[in-house]
Amino acid sequence: INPVFTNAKPLAAPDARRQFEADVVAGLSAPRKFLSAKYFYDAAGSDLFEAITRQPEYYPTRTELDILDAKGAEIAALLPERASLVEFGSGSTVKVRRLLVHRPDLGAYVPVDVSETFLRSEAQALAVDFPNLAIAPVAADFTRAFTLPEGLSRQGVAGFFPGSTIGNFEPPQATHLLAHFGRVLGRDAILVVGVDLVKDKAVLDAAYDDAAGVTAAFNRNLLVRIQRELGAILDVDGFDHRAFFDPAESRIEMHLVSRAAQTIRLGAHVFTFAEGETIHTENSYKYTREGFRTLADAAGWTPCAVWTDPDDLFSVHALRR
Numbered sequence: 020i021n022p023v024f025t026n027a028k029p030l031a032a033p034d035a036r037r038q039f040e041a042d043v044v045a046g047l048s049a050p051r052k053f054l055s056a057k058y059f060y061d062a063a064g065s066d067l068f069e070a071i072t073r074q075p076e077y078y079p080t081r082t083e084l085d086i087l088d089a090k091g092a093e094i095a096a097l098l099p100e101r102a103s104l105v106e107f108g109s110g111s112t113v114k115v116r117r118l119l120v121h122r123p124d125l126g127a128y129v130p131v132d133v134s135e136t137f138l139r140s141e142a143q144a145l146a147v148d149f150p151n152l153a154i155a156p157v158a159a160d161f162t163r164a165f166t167l168p169e170g171l172s173r174q175g176v177a178g179f180f181p182g183s184t185i186g187n188f189e190p191p192q193a194t195h196l197l198a199h200f201g202r203v204l205g206r207d208a209i210l211v212v213g214v215d216l217v218k219d220k221a222v223l224d225a226a227y228d229d230a231a232g233v234t235a236a237f238n239r240n241l242l243v244r245i246q247r248e249l250g251a252i253l254d255v256d257g258f259d260h261r262a263f264f265d266p267a268e269s270r271i272e273m274h275l276v277s278r279a280a281q282t283i284r285l286g287a288h289v290f291t292f293a294e295g296e297t298i299h300t301e302n303s304y305k306y307t308r309e310g311f312r313t314l315a316d317a318a319g320w321t322p323c324a325v326w327t328d329p330d331d332l333f334s335v336h337a338l339r340r
């Protein structure tokens with residue numbers, strides 16, 4: 020193992036707190052209140068997301084894993100010989116393992132994540148199971164400019180972006196992000212992307228409002244963070260979880276709905292809520308196969324293959340530059 024931390028881009032803790040506060044103030048001051056979905060993932064939020072992935076209604080994670088189990092060999096075969104494989108927002112390594120097992124020849128695995136502690140522990144665990152694989156973690160926000168570690172095999176570079184994280188971005192931003200990945204990976208790269216598919220509204224609605232209330236707790240965790248980290252005065256239980264698929268926008272919207280007229284106080288700011296007023300906390304866009312191909316094409320990628328599960332719930336696309 021060769022864990023070289025290069026060009027670490029994540030903000031230092033005081034800057035991250037200031038940025039969080041500025042974003043909360045901006046979002047709650049808007050005529051239609053909103054918060055960025057990226058703030059879901061503190062330690063508690065990441066645990067809650069893990070718990071969501073185990074709910075019977077939340078099909079994306081297990082379905083994508085099923086596709087990678089069934090088609091991993093085929094997908095991995097598209098990666099150039101001795102390529103370096105860059106995973107954007109790597110988190111845990113459960114998915115990439117499904118590709119790595121088929122390609123012992125790969126030049127390096129480059130997980131990119133903002134959480135340096137998580138990166139380190141995951142890289143170490145992976146090194147135990149793949150002792151011959153060079154692992155070069157990069158602590159960075161994958162949406163911003165960063166450079167690949169020096170000395171990487173430039174023979175071929177491939178990207179991996181599973182989990183339908185692409186769905187959190189508005190389509191124009193998603194296009195920019197895919198174009199940005201293209202610039203990071205360079206010419207002739209391959210990109211493997213997991214994309215959730217449009218489907219029956221009832222299935223989608225249930226996936227984002229599980230009966231056990233885990234997604235509701237995940238959504239409310241944003242308020243818990245604002246209370247704890249920013250010292251805001253607010254009533255976490257004064258907000259209900261609401262999630263629904265909007266077929267016109269082809270997206271799940273998640274909101275926190277104010278159960279009554281109330282305020283959130285943050286420093287000198289007082290944000291007032293009418294009964295029923297919401298904070299829009301997340302979009303999760305769903306694509307058709309064709310819809311995603313069109314988006315990828317607009318970002319300068321050529322779609323070359325797509326795999327789905329037998330029920331057409333989820334898709335894994337391979338793109339070439």
Ligand code: AVJ
Nearest residue numbers: 071182183184186187234303
């Ligand atoms: C991690 C963005 C893929 O959109 O399905 C799960 C996040 N939000 N339940 C998704 C999420 C509510 C998830 N992504």
